[in-house]
Amino acid sequence: MKKVLMAFALTLLITGSAFAAGQAHTNVGCGLGTLLFENKADNSIILQALQATTNGTSGNQTFGISSGTSECQQPSKIVQNEKLNQFVRANMDNLAKDIAMGKGETLDTFVEMMGVAPTESEAYKAKLQASFNKIFTSDKIVMAEVIDNVVTVTNN
Amino acid sequence: MTMPFLRRALCTLLLFILPLPCLAASAEDAAYRDQLVKEAQAKRLWEQRPWQILLHYKKTMTGGTVSRISDPNFFLSPAGRIDPEAELSATISAFFGPQAADGEHAICRFPARLAWLKEELGIDPARLPAAVCSEQQEQIRTIDARSAVLVFPVGHINSPASMFGHTLIRIDGSSKSNLISYAVNYAADATDTNGFLYAFKGLSGLYKGYYSLMPYYQKVKEYSDLEHRDMWEYRLKLSKEEVERMLLHALELQRIASDYYFLDENCSFNLLFLIEAARPTLHLSDRTGLFVLPTNTIDIARQSGILEDATYRPSQGARIVKIASLLNDEQQQAALELAQGKREPKTVEAAAGTEQEKREMLDLVAEMVQLRLARKDLEQDAYSKLYLKILAQRSALGKGSEEAYAIDPPAPPDAGHHTGKLGLGGGVRRGDWYALLQLQPEFHSLLDPDQGYLKGAQIKFFDTLLDYAPETGRPRLRSLHLLDILSTAPRDRFFKPYSWKVAAGWDTEVMEDGRDSLIFRLNSGGGLARRSPFGGIMHAFAEVDVNAGKHLRGTVAAAPGLSLGVQEQVRDWWKIYLEGSAFFYLLGDDRISLKATLAQNFRLAQHQGVSLTLSYGDVSGHSITEATLLYNCYF
Numbered sequence: 203m204k205k206v207l208m209a210f211a212l213t214l215l216i217t218g219s220a221f222a223a224g225q226a227h228t229n230v231g232c233g234l235g236t237l238l239f240e241n242k243a244d245n246s247i248i249l250q251a252l253q254a255t256t257n258g259t260s261g262n263q264t265f266g267i268s269s270g271t272s273e274c275q276q277p278s279k280i281v282q283n284e285k286l287n288q289f290v291r292a293n294m295d296n297l298a299k300d301i302a303m304g305k306g307e308t309l310d311t312f313v314e315m316m317g318v319a320p321t322e323s324e325a326y327k328a329k330l331q332a333s334f335n336k337i338f339t340s341d342k343i344v345m346a347e348v349i350d351n352v353v354t355v356t357n358n
Numbered sequence: 359m360t361m362p363f364l365r366r367a368l369c370t371l372l373l374f375i376l377p378l379p380c381l382a383a384s385a386e387d388a389a390y391r392d393q394l395v396k397e398a399q400a401k402r403l404w405e406q407r408p409w410q411i412l413l414h415y416k417k418t419m420t421g422g423t424v425s426r427i428s429d430p431n432f433f434l435s436p437a438g439r440i441d442p443e444a445e446l447s448a449t450i451s452a453f454f455g456p457q458a459a460d461g462e463h464a465i466c467r468f469p470a471r472l473a474w475l476k477e478e479l480g481i482d483p484a485r486l487p488a489a490v491c492s493e494q495q496e497q498i499r500t501i502d503a504r505s506a507v508l509v510f511p512v513g514h515i516n517s518p519a520s521m522f523g524h525t526l527i528r529i530d531g532s533s534k535s536n537l538i539s540y541a542v543n544y545a546a547d548a549t550d551t552n553g554f555l556y557a558f559k560g561l562s563g564l565y566k567g568y569y570s571l572m573p574y575y576q577k578v579k580e581y582s583d584l585e586h587r588d589m590w591e592y593r594l595k596l597s598k599e600e601v602e603r604m605l606l607h608a609l610e611l612q613r614i615a616s617d618y619y620f621l622d623e624n625c626s627f628n629l630l631f632l633i634e635a636a637r638p639t640l641h642l643s644d645r646t647g648l649f650v651l652p653t654n655t656i657d658i659a660r661q662s663g664i665l666e667d668a669t670y671r672p673s674q675g676a677r678i679v680k681i682a683s684l685l686n687d688e689q690q691q692a693a694l695e696l697a698q699g700k701r702e703p704k705t706v707e708a709a710a711g712t713e714q715e716k717r718e719m720l721d722l723v724a725e726m727v728q729l730r731l732a733r734k735d736l737e738q739d740a741y742s743k744l745y746l747k748i749l750a751q752r753s754a755l756g757k758g759s760e761e762a763y764a765i766d767p768p769a770p771p772d773a774g775h776h777t778g779k780l781g782l783g784g785g786v787r788r789g790d791w792y793a794l795l796q797l798q799p800e801f802h803s804l805l806d807p808d809q810g811y812l813k814g815a816q817i818k819f820f821d822t823l824l825d826y827a828p829e830t831g832r833p834r835l836r837s838l839h840l841l842d843i844l845s846t847a848p849r850d851r852f853f854k855p856y857s858w859k860v861a862a863g864w865d866t867e868v869m870e871d872g873r874d875s876l877i878f879r880l881n882s883g884g885g886l887a888r889r890s891p892f893g894g895i896m897h898a899f900a901e902v903d904v905n906a907g908k909h910l911r912g913t914v915a916a917a918p919g920l921s922l923g924v925q926e927q928v929r930d931w932w933k934i935y936l937e938g939s940a941f942f943y944l945l946g947d948d949r950i951s952l953k954a955t956l957a958q959n960f961r962l963a964q965h966q967g968v969s970l971t972l973s974y975g976d977v978s979g980h981s982i983t984e985a986t987l988l989y990n991c992y993f
Contacts, residue, residue: 334753
């Protein structure tokens, strides 16, 4: 059974990467608006009614501390920090919003992960906000570029 | 100290060449192992609470013991599920078992059992085999458990797929932000989208439940951004050591399946084991009732004194409502058009309003654009373009006021009434007096106080009314609603949800000839709701009512109908529900039923109240007036 599953997973992986290759570096799942929703159940009223009565919630067996970013292009300008990569990948939309607003929990988390001292974080957040267009340079931007651009802005 | 280790290293090397010396050498280990097993037996450790908790044992009706977990992988003895003693001996033996692949040795698989037995038996770590558990070590290092939080995402406002809410546990590490903490969640592995199959399997325990571990931000995105459910976070008064124990037990439950019962052995119930594993002197899982709802978990934890006060995490929906409330009508409309791409973001510069209002408009638009993507109202490419354009515009306006967006937290879930209700009182119907008893064993009706509950939502199970009139000399079943759900979700400029209801059960109704008769009813309807000028909710429904009973013209009758309702929480202690309905039983019966009801609830204390209901009905010319007064106790 395990072997069958492995074979299946491998097939998926191969067809998946072939598909990704066909799209020429779009980094599927590494950009804006990609990780917002995953397998949501259908929202028909009857299902809702029955779910309401059964206190149901669906889950899976994930027991991971990481979702991994190996399929995404990796940042070049920073010492590898997988936790940061994952965070930016999974929260890029909220991070963009918080940077544009100059405040917010996602931004606070990001600034903490970047190792900015608490005393400097306000100034740093203002700097990121003022540099929004240098960080989010295109609507096709991916995680690696966001991090690289932030590093460039930080060092300037 | 280092001798056993050296010997073991040597053994591993020699294993490939000469198996014999290793076997000979492990005779010493075997003796140590047997000594520990004996000691554990002498101390009757299997009877102790920590062992009972770690194995999820419960007493059976016949006085035996059985684990709630059925997965054979969770046990080291073939009889482990029903024999705590055998499982204890097998566990100690397994710790001294032969080398295994990375992560597969019992030492890696059952770290919480090992930690406890080490303490109880003073096991010398140096004499245990050197097991490689790299994944687990990575998990423990990354999570860096320091403290734990019980998290309660409330029910769903627009689509009450889970009106009861949910609970999960967050384990915080050393970072200041808790978005990058880790969440331990228990959920059914349910993939069916057929509602009936889903309900059937869920109620009968055919789904498997699994614990999962993931970054907390995933959960926040799921509940707060996607489903628009506010979250309440209760820090647990547990020490670092206790939280570490909790994590070790959670790791043991990794990939272990248990039978998931939606009503009792569900997400909330199973989290109690983690808290008990952290502090075995707590008794939580054996204090639950018929159903275990997430609010019950909060109650139980609150009573055992381990909860700190709740912190409120408003959902994206609540943020949108808040920001919109800061803007005038024209600005709200402009924001909506911006979000729909009908207006250029640049036009905000020229729009009327203060700098702060322009920020608010753009912030509102950004949230709305995200919402449109989540609702699949916008393609990803179009979304990314629009979203960045809005944000670029916003980034030029500076930070602005932080306090303006602060949302006043509603009453926390633990301020709400208990989920069972018993009412005692009396009434007068068509001039006859009677005594009345109501039992509403589960959850929340529209008339119950809003505090701690989702506004506008009702879920009742087995709501039963019994009356007793002195003339008849015996009690009579007035009504028994197996199920009664009503969800009113107000529509506004930004949200366009539908409202609906469904109910099934017995009711006493006036027949065409004017007599009372108990009928079985299936009722469903749908419609629209709006916020009332006084802060309540008004709704209008089109309904279908199907009746079955002896005194109908046919045995079954069906009627189209209309209903209107208004709910107002006038004061903290005073709630009003006004309803009018008209049903036309033309199929299978000849009856027109008109009804108007004014119901009021007076909250006396968190778990006590008085309700007064006045109603007037007209069924094919027979008029019926009724008044009831009940003293209610929530339990």
